[in-house]
Amino acid sequence: MSSTSGLRGQAGPNFFKILMRFGPLMFLFALMLVFALLNPNFLNPVNLFNVMRQISITGLIALGMTFVILTAGIDLSVGSLVAFSGMVAAIVAKGGTANTLSLGASAGQGFGWFAALLAAVAVGTLAGGVQGLVITRLKVPPFVVTLGGLTIFRGLTLTLSNGGPISGFDASMRWFGNGMIGPVPVPVIIFALAAMLCHLVLRYTRYGRAVYAVGGNAEAARLSGLRVDRILVSVYLIVGFFSGLAAFVLAARLNSAEAVAGIGYELTVISAVVIGGTSLFGGIGSVGGTVIGAALIGVLVNGLVLNNVSSYTQQVVIGLILIGAVAFDRWLKSRARG
Numbered sequence: 001m002s003s004t005s006g007l008r009g010q011a012g013p014n015f016f017k018i019l020m021r022f023g024p025l026m027f028l029f030a031l032m033l034v035f036a037l038l039n040p041n042f043l044n045p046v047n048l049f050n051v052m053r054q055i056s057i058t059g060l061i062a063l064g065m066t067f068v069i070l071t072a073g074i075d076l077s078v079g080s081l082v083a084f085s086g087m088v089a090a091i092v093a094k095g096g097t098a099n100t101l102s103l104g105a106s107a108g109q110g111f112g113w114f115a116a117l118l119a120a121v122a123v124g125t126l127a128g129g130v131q132g133l134v135i136t137r138l139k140v141p142p143f144v145v146t147l148g149g150l151t152i153f154r155g156l157t158l159t160l161s162n163g164g165p166i167s168g169f170d171a172s173m174r175w176f177g178n179g180m181i182g183p184v185p186v187p188v189i190i191f192a193l194a195a196m197l198c199h200l201v202l203r204y205t206r207y208g209r210a211v212y213a214v215g216g217n218a219e220a221a222r223l224s225g226l227r228v229d230r231i232l233v234s235v236y237l238i239v240g241f242f243s244g245l246a247a248f249v250l251a252a253r254l255n256s257a258e259a260v261a262g263i264g265y266e267l268t269v270i271s272a273v274v275i276g277g278t279s280l281f282g283g284i285g286s287v288g289g290t291v292i293g294a295a296l297i298g299v300l301v302n303g304l305v306l307n308n309v310s311s312y313t314q315q316v317v318i319g320l321i322l323i324g325a326v327a328f329d330r331w332l333k334s335r336a337r338g
Helices: 002-038 045-070 078-094 112-137 142-161 171-178 186-204 206-216 218-223 228-254 265-275 287-306 311-337
Strands: none
Touching (some): 002 287, 045 078, 045 206, 045 228, 078 112, 078 265, 112 142, 112 171, 112 228, 171 228, 186 206, 186 228, 186 287, 206 218, 206 228, 265 287
16 A cells, blocks of 8 residues: 555656656647647748748847856846847948948948858857846846846947948848758758757756756855856856847848847747746756747747737737746646655
């Protein structure tokens, strides 16, 4: 009798642990099945590649946000930083703002796509590092610092562009947003390579273990000899880098850098990370989960569009799913422990 009850006690937690690990993936497949039944065009290869291309932009930022949230931090400035980094990249690519409204590429006037890429990632990384230093040196909560960054970077973008777009890049730059390698869009390949690199860093390096340790218990990590403040600054450098990279790809895809770019990306990116199983309290999560979370949101938005659901309703749905994902995650953890 006692052995039977013991087996039952083990079966419960094991089931909940499995659900914690594979729940987002199962939900993703279930969502794809539902949309495929509602609209056969959903499984059209062209549509699926379009979904993957859309995921790649916010997915890149979500990779960086995973590092931040693993340390129990948050970055609300990523959308504005995408706009700012993209505008700087556009100015470098065009050689200034004199030809702001030109829709055609200005041959011989800009500094080329490589300089634009370097400018975007440099601005993003620098901005992330500054925010990390303010958080660690001045002991200001990440929420407050990055909320301030949200308005600062948007204001800087509007100042640089005078509120207007900068458009018309050469073909070599546009290739990073619209090009194909075989049947696969270039942004998808960039996202996939970045995801694999982040996975290797978090899973197999000393730095990755340190990030998890800081998120699990910062004081214990400090007492064990880890330089907690340096690790915290580094994760904001990483999310800044990926925001800059995403800004470059987005500008290349749209053939334009706009002051309104990235609005609402904060919600989408944080939702992708949290829905993918990364705990807002730090120490738990994975890159694979973030990729699934980003895919889930992309599939959800695409499926709603195909079924003529308004963009306003889409925001409501994503917000509800974010709240539900956090609540479900906490419930699963409590059952797994019990």
